[in-house]
Amino acid sequence: MPTTSGTAGYRSDAKHRALLRTAHDVAEDLAADAIGRDQAGRQPIDEKVRLREAGLLAALTPPRPGRGADWRTGCAVIREIATADSSVGDVLARHYVHTWSGRFYASRHQATSLEEASVREQWLWTGAVRTPAPDDTDGPDLALRPRNNGYVLNGRRFVDAAVAVADQIVVDAVCVVTGDVLVVRIPPSARGVTIEPAHDRLGQRVAGAGEVVLDRVAIAPGQVLGRGPHDEESTAPFTALAEPALRLALCHVGLGIVEGALTETRDLSRGGRAHRLPGEDPDLLLTYGELASAAQTATAVVDRATEVMAQALDTSTRLDAEEPAGVTALVATAETVTSKAALHITARVLELADAPGLDRFWRNARVLTAQRPIAHRLRSIGEHYLNGSHRAVAAAFR
Template identity: 85%
Template sequence: MPTTPSTNGHRPSDAQRRALLRTARDVADDFAADAIVRDQAGKPPTDETARLREAGLPTSLTPPGPGRGTDWRTGCAVIREIAAADSSVGDLLARHYVHAWSGRFYASHHQAAALEEESVREQWLWTGAVHAPGPDDDSDVPDLSLRPRANGYVLNGRRSVDTAVAAADQIVVDAVCATTGDVLVVRIPSGARGVSVEPAHDRLGQRVAGAGEIVLDRVAVTPGQVLGRRPHDEESTAPFTALAEPALRLALCHVALGTAEGALTEARDLSRGGRAHRLPGEDPDLFLTYGELASAAQTANAVVDRATDVMAQALDTGAHLDPEGAAAVAALVATAETVTSKAALRITARVLELADAPGLDRFWRNARVLTAHRPAAHRLRSIGEHYLNGSHRAVAAFR
């Protein structure tokens, strides 16, 4: 069980935060300049990850520690800045940041600290796919299985990964031990023997995120690559470990919100430049439409920021977090998802009616892929259960 301490003593200074956000804006400007061309090409994010590494963003977006990493609020601000320019790259960076926290969520304090130091030193880019505890664990045929051997395990199977499948340095997955039935969270170096990837092609959206499948054929897993045990059910999950799944969902809320804000900004600029179906002029209906869309974005922004603040406080609390705190975070994240998904889909679809320009459709396609697998009704029922009964269970995990 993780023994993660508070991160309060390792927050970057205001000057460091400002410098990181300036870097993010510069990188976002670079991505925005050719976002349409890269979206149409749909190639693996080789050039994109090289630009991120050049700017030092993967190294900066690791958990805060002595002389390294950044706090949750600043990390999410960087993700949203990048997502507004290129939703695919924002998605990639969001998943990197959350998976870089895996040591704190699942491992001991000593193991997590050593892993984070190595990640910064080696400039690792992270990705992965860890399932949330739930009924799906009852499957008789898990997609990934571990078989013990004298010096660790052998890992077999295949798993869909949403970003950087061919570009990441470390891949975090959960797998079932064939002898004990325990679900273990492990990290796999991308260049390990027996690891191959099958990139996804012709995606509707998020075309540059680098999605695909990893195929694991008798991959050796050392004891040091085992981060910890992932409980089978929500009730037996340590409160801090329970933050892993909502942390990813909240980071993706920032991606969706950035996507919506990017779409609205581009449509506005097109309207001002005269490349729109209706020019601004004195058209009250156009003012009304933009007012409605801007209000929807600002409302989502307020909800997401509230959830971000509460998540940051919970991460700072560390191992002292109680079940009530974890449940409250999950409920706020589910609320943020519900509001943001609705706003992102509405804004990105509506701007297509306001401006006429090639590539503007990419925002809706990206928003559609980001929100497709998170049904609103399931989230709302879970939020209602938490509100009425104060349930300590995780709220509305998605598969």
């Protein structure tokens, strides 16, 4: 019997709830030893196993009939995990967005094949695809040289998460012969690939950041996803969503940090282990009211951007040239509000309680927001609002 729209909606809702239940269970598991793992600061090897065994790596891929997760559900899962451990939320956010790389850059057939392989093999994805910068005069850090069957790739690139444990790393590189920007995927186990993990990070210590060094790495034709844009003006509308999609997913990681910090501090206050007790200091209620309001404001802005992004991703090839700019401006607004809320709230909770590990929320928020200056985003938002510019809001897609 044909599936009615109501049945399809029910099934979608049921899948959404099931994924969130799984994410909640994984989050509880991660929360139990979050402080110890943060202090150890090791590569997320065990964390990858937890995500894979729970089925989240296969589940958080682009939606197709019978598999994958729609944008709203994927972001909800990321936020749930990030509330317990923002480093793992970071890993999952980058994984989910980079599994969309086939749709952003490749042909429909290649994207389908990649997504099927990712689900079947339960690949963990990461990457560092950069937005074209008009003032970049240093030349490409990754260079491709054609050979008889494919390319040879040389250079080095910093990757913000899962660099040593990922199964696929997505990067852009410049062909030294044609000048074309190509987006390629690299298995870290390939010959010529060396990983240099970042040690002693201030925050996001378990995310697994580091540098990938590429020395004459063979790139087969099937590893080339497609052409990247030379500049913002030449970016295809759907491809233009790639960078803001990652930034928005990371906003959900920031919301997870906020929620985790507030929840842990609230529990300390209720348990009588904070500097000030609710019954003894009425001003404490004012403080919590302020912090909760800031968190709810950030959540509302991010949720709106998430809904608009979901609609744009659903629209796919029917996007016009102007729509991605509006989405990107809204994402920049979400980033701005979330960054301010995360840094403010995680600093303030340290004044309310003094407990082991509470500082990790501020450290994680600081590292997560450091590479995206608020002033730069505000100027881009202002340009879009004032001039209706269709240029994308510039920021590194990492």
